[in-house]
Amino acid sequence: MKWSETYIPTLREDPAEAEIVSHKLLVRAGYIRKLAAGVYNYLPLMQRVLTKISNIVREEMNAAGAQEILMPVLHPAELWQQSGRWQTIGKELMRTKDRHDRDLVLGGTHEEVVTNLIKGEVRSYRQLPLNLYQIQNKFRDEIRPRFGLMRGREFIMKDAYSFDRDEESFKISYQKMIDAYSKTFSRCGLETKIVESDTGAMGGKAAHEFMVIVDTEGGENIIFYCDKCDYAANMDKASSISETETEKEDAQKPLQKVATPGAKTVEEVTAFLNVSAKKLVKTLLYKADGEIVAAMIRGDRQINEIKLKNSLKCIDLEMADAPMVEKITKAAVGFAGPVGLKNVKIIADEEISQMKNFVTGANQDNYHFINVNVGRDVKIDSVSEIRNAQTGERCPRCKKGVLLTAKGIEVGNTFMLGTKYSESLGASFIDQNGKEKPFIMGSYGIGITRTAQAAVEKFHDERGIIWPASIAPLSVEILPLNVNDDKQREVAFQIYRKMKERDVEVLIDDRDERAGVKFNDADLVGLPLRINVGEKSLKEDKVEIVVRRTKEVISIKPEEALEKCVELLGSL
RNA sequence: CGGGGUGUAGCGCAGUCUGGUAGCGCACAUGGUUUGGGACCAUGGUGUCGGAGGUUCAAAUCCUCUCACCCCGACCA
Known part of the structure; x- marks a missing residue:
């Protein structure tokens, strides 16, 4: 070409x-x-x-x-x-x-x-x-x-x-x-890393995703994997064993309403009351297929809406907007709590059941409850895991390892559809x-x-793409550095023709461009091997084979270049 | 859909605040010199300023509407 x-x-x-x-x-x-x-x-x-x-x-x-x-x-x-x-x-x-x-x-x-x-x-x-x-x-x-x-x-x-x-x-x-x-x-x-995934709109029983792990911005999925066993799952599926500290204080303290003027966010409330976010419970209101649902989750956790959606078995799930929240809680956004909420289904993350004497909104502007307890103060309709897993938590499978995270690009998926x-x-x-x-x-x-x-x-450097040989558009790029030089042209095209005869996929940059332009374009395009045919090396009856990935330069006689390339390609 | 931003030459951008000749770099064309990491000189061509309407003697610039695209979020392979 x-x-x-x-x-x-x-x-x-x-x-x-x-x-x-x-x-x-x-x-x-x-x-x-x-x-x-x-x-x-x-x-x-x-x-x-x-x-x-x-x-x-x-x-x-x-x-x-x-x-x-x-x-x-x-x-x-x-x-x-x-x-x-x-x-x-x-x-x-x-x-x-x-x-x-x-x-x-x-x-x-x-x-x-x-x-x-x-x-x-x-x-x-x-x-x-x-x-x-x-x-x-x-x-x-x-x-x-x-x-x-x-x-x-x-x-x-x-x-x-x-x-x-x-x-x-x-x-x-x-x-x-x-x-x-x-x-x-x-x-x-x-x-690739195989991770368990949610089935989503595809339906069915279970699913897996094939992830290419990258450490660049392009890795848009966070995956969790165990450092001891082969457990791996994506964010929507990853489960974990929470390291909830067993509450030392067994006794339930009396429920108490306290003023928290202007404190709406978890940070503000915990700072004001001087408690850990782990002692606070966020109450988030959702509209699930038209029905209002309150989701309770520990203050330092992130809710996972896919898990919530699956638990509720609803099709449409969206967070309630501010007017809706105000109507339900009769308070500004930031003061919602499960105590006294009427006509609302309450779903709690499983961590909540282990918590005692926690803090929640009081459904009243500028007030929170402290020492809230499940059962006594709050009636929960259902409990399930609706939080995101976090790095450092224990593996749900082997129960020994620790969960780590990596960024991945999903390139394949498999679904067990059953009979849907x-x-x-x-x-x-x-x-x-x-x-x-x-x-x-x-x-x-x-x-x-x-x-x-x-x-x-996954494969690039500051100069351009570095294709794996198996999927590179072509295998070799030949650069006659000065096409106006008859010798260079002749040698370059000789190698080019021989490569074509041997079915080596080859591109020859026959443009009347300066060497620098060709080098830069060659690095950008990223074919595995490059052959420089220039004045400098031809003086010694040599051409240079450059390996794109390693930048290794091999000086070789023109007539041996083909075989050397074939050999190199076999190892790339 | 919510929040933020951008539309000006093929590409990347300035000009918009403060209305008055539409610019810069790259690319492109021709000639010459050059030729191992994005050359240089000379000459040249290039625009419905995203679109529609309005204000004005005059609009890339001000106003209204609209479209497209980008970023953050929600969604998802």
Whole structure:
């Protein structure tokens, strides 16, 4: 490939639109261009990267027994209404209408369509297990697209769907996908951590996410993992054993209302009363499917709305606004408390049940209660874990290790769907006993575009991208430093032709540019190997092979360059 | 959706407060000199100042509305 004939619009300056390093680099190095918020063009080099990743995904999926198909992007709304997700997914579902004013969906995932596809056709347990997948553009009407390809409204995803006769068989199918995923990412040069995750609108029983751990701003998910066992989970799922100090004072003290003028926040109240935030209980009011709910949580904890949502089993959950809070508590925001709250369901974090003589708002401006006790003063409707785990807490699995946190980019996910879709859409088969049963399903996604960006976020330096060899758009870039020098041109093109004959993917920067421009562009674009063909080294009948990652320079005879590159590529 | 911000040449930006000839750097074109880490000289082209309406003798600049994009938050792969 000749640079002069390829569309690689590199930029000298960082694009104004980009915030994180991988996004900046992909734009600067001429891989992507934005069309609209969260919608991108993939330029020639990017297309090659995406093809590389897709092919690795294909090979591993096929090896795991899955079959590639291609389903429509455009779906009739009826299917989504049947599964219930027309309602539960809400605004994130990209919807449109046709000329007859019929509702349509631009697919963001294909559980409905694939279930509909096999419904009625797969009738016997003898046809199972079955796994169908596709690689396709997906749509999500993201509330806030950002970080380039990381959170787009249109993106490329591989999605697979498994159908099994029973739980036992499903477990095998699921594990096959987990193994295939680990292999896939590792072949892409990315080590991943598998974490437990919430199932969200996808539904089902359990789910896992594949995370690339990074220490840059691009890592948008916080994950928790145990330092002793293999427990790992994302923020919405991570559980922990609280190190609540056992209350020494067993005796319940009398409930007392105290003035706390102007003290609304946890900081202000604890400072005013001179108590630890661990002795305070925050009461947060929510609207859950229209019903008012009060959530109690220790003062130093963060509430996790996903956990709260799951516990309440509601679809819509939003924090009550100030007027609503004032109406319910008859006090300004900041003084809400569970004591005396009427007609409100009270849900408490499990830590609350171990607390005694704590502080809460008094539902009266400028007053708090001290020495509040569950049972005596407050009637709690339900108790469950609704707080975020925190670094340093004990592991819920081995109960010995300590939870640590890391930042990750989610590149893949797997869902144990159970019979949610097969039941709602009426897809069943006849088992060996002649009985009709719904399929046990799983769904498995890999973000192709996201994986590409995750690789950049993980592998780059101050000069540009450093692609893992397996997903680099090409393997080698040859730089004739001065194309007006016949000798340099001749030597460079000689190596170029030989590489093409050997099927080494090679780019030659044949532009009439200064050496500095070419060096900078080469570093930006980030191919694993570079060959400098310049006056200095040619004097000694040598060219230089530069390893992008290590910056190692190998001086070598032109005719030996090809073999050396092949050898080096094998080890990258 | 709430809060904050930005729209001026292909890209990055100044000019807006205080209305009066639309600018700078890079890129681009032509010629010349240069050629191992983003060259230099000369010449040249480049704009519905996001859009609509208004105020004014006069609007990039003031007012109203609107659209797009970015950042923080809620949502989520």
